Amino acid sequence: MLDISRVKTISLDLDDTLWPIWPTIERAEKVLHDWLAAHAPMAAALFSNPAALREIRNHVADQRPDIKHDLSAVRRESIRLALYRAGEDPLLAERAFDAFFSARQQVELYEDAHDALAVLSARYPLVSLSNGNADLKRVGIDRFFRAAVSAREFGVGKPDPRIFHAAAGAVDVEPHEVLHVGDDATLDVIGAVNAGMQAVWVNRDGHQWTYDEPPHATVSDLRQLCALLA
Template sequence: MLDVSKIKAISFDLDDTLWPIWPTIERAEKALHDWLGFHAPMAAAMFSGSGALSEIRSEIGMTRPDLKSDLSALRRESIRLALQRAGENPQLAEPAFDVFFEERQRVTLFDDALATLDFLSARFPLVSVSNGNADVAKVGLAHYFRASISAREFGVGKPDPRIFLAAAGALDLVPQDVLHVGDDATLDGLGALNAGMQCAWLNRSDHLWPHETTPNLTVTGLEELCALWRQPA
């Protein structure tokens, strides 16, 4: 059960918690492909099939385990390898990635995200904790968060307890003071619980919780979090 009295801060996952990630990635990949079509047409043609660049990313992931927590570097190196295999200039990987990254920051928030961030940030310090490469400043949400912890910068991703400890530490708190909110049962839910945080699992799609240890709270929308502190009329 959730103990509201212990909560002094709230940490938020980003992708698929505040916005749906796959429409964003699909749009960014289209922008990347369009750019390659003009600047590196051989690479664009060779890797135009569905999943082609994804297969290269998987290959890079196996040969470069040091990039596991840095999705930006992983994608950049995947683009570089695609260019090399197509006989194009691999130096185009940098500007090509920039096109992808810029579009990746243009997210469409879930309908309940802004109202929830407005409500909760007025009551608690918030910190974002993400394995992805969204930038809360570029997304336009930086003013809601006291700190932002990313796997790319920290070097370790969820569900490793250390990234949750870092999130609590960024607010000068211990994990027991923090409620973590996220959509992924393992990365967010189990990771936060193992770090000593309370966890609110955001389950928008009626998934089954897959672990023996259960979340302190399950919600189907972010607005349910606000109801925990909203005074009855």
Template sequence: MQYSPAPMLDISKIKAITLDLDDTLWPIWPTIERAEKALSAWLGPQAPGAAAVFADPQARLALRQQVVRSQPEIGHDLSALRRESIRLALHRANEDTRLAEAAFEVFFTERMQVDLFDDARPALAFLAARFPLVALSNGNADVGRVGVGEFFVASLSAQEFGVGKPDPRIFHAAASSAGVASDDVLHVGDDAALDVLGGLGAGMQTVWVNRHDHQWSHEAQPHVTVATLSELCDLLQAAPARPSWVVSCRLSARRPV
């Protein structure tokens, strides 16, 4: 296949940055695995039937798929999907479905305990010193509970907005939340289709964060590909810092407390 040449990044046009969260700022699957274990452990003494379902990845997936089929209107809302999956597991096991809300909170609390990539916190400090940052995610992470809310002027998720990436409407809404036009935004994310193609479709400049050296397989190209967020900061060194900010992208990373 012939690919179009990558467009040139125009730093002078950037007035705001939208950032994906899962697998861009932290690895998501270790977090989800810990949350699944916490959920199963909590359910075990009170609802062993449901606990067994959530301890089995295939049974868990089948349950989720059943919820999506029966309630397609919540397919974009990962919190609702999780909550209803727990409720369905309890129902099928003839256990107390009233446990669903408390069980979800156990899962969600653990899901917020992310381990940031080493470059994430210093990069957020560097970028936030230069541009308004908006979190833009199809997931259900809460940037405040995760411990990085201080860097963002706004946060928009698919479950709040009603549609997710790559739908251009959520990108446009994110731009509006920063008070700029979509073509003044740089979108940064790890997912080739959801982040890069979605951002391009919304008229934004895009950065593909390719931490694992994947091959690009789409005709349209990101404006920039980086292996780390530190590389992105290096590219944006020319962007002026806001008054009173003196930040280095390569400061030692500190995990959220």
């Protein structure tokens, strides 16, 4: 049961909580392929299927545990490897990644997200807490957040308790005073609870909860979250 009286700060997941991530990634991968077609045509031909680029990205993540927490680094190195395998100049990877990364920031918020951010940020300090590589300023929602904590910059990702504690520390509160909100049952809910926080599960698609310990609350969208905290 959620104890609203304890909540002094809200930490928010980004991908699939504020916007759907896969349409964003698919558009960004299309931009990347178009860039390769113009500047590295052999790589574009070799990796014309998005699944092929994702396969090489997964390979890099498996082979480079030192950068697995940093999705930008994984993506950049996977592009570099793709260029190398295609006989193209690996030095093009930086520019190719820039094209991908710019498109990756062009997200489409869920219809409830913008108004909810306005309501929540007026009542609580908000901290973004993400394993992804979205840039709040480039997305256009940085004004709602007091701080941003990402696995890419912190060095470990959710569900490690240390990154949750970093989110609490970013606004000078204790973990038990933070309400974490996110869509992923393992990374967000179980991770937050294990870090000593309360957790709200954003379950937009009506999934069944499969863990022994339930979230403190479940909502189907962020409007319900605002109502819950009203």
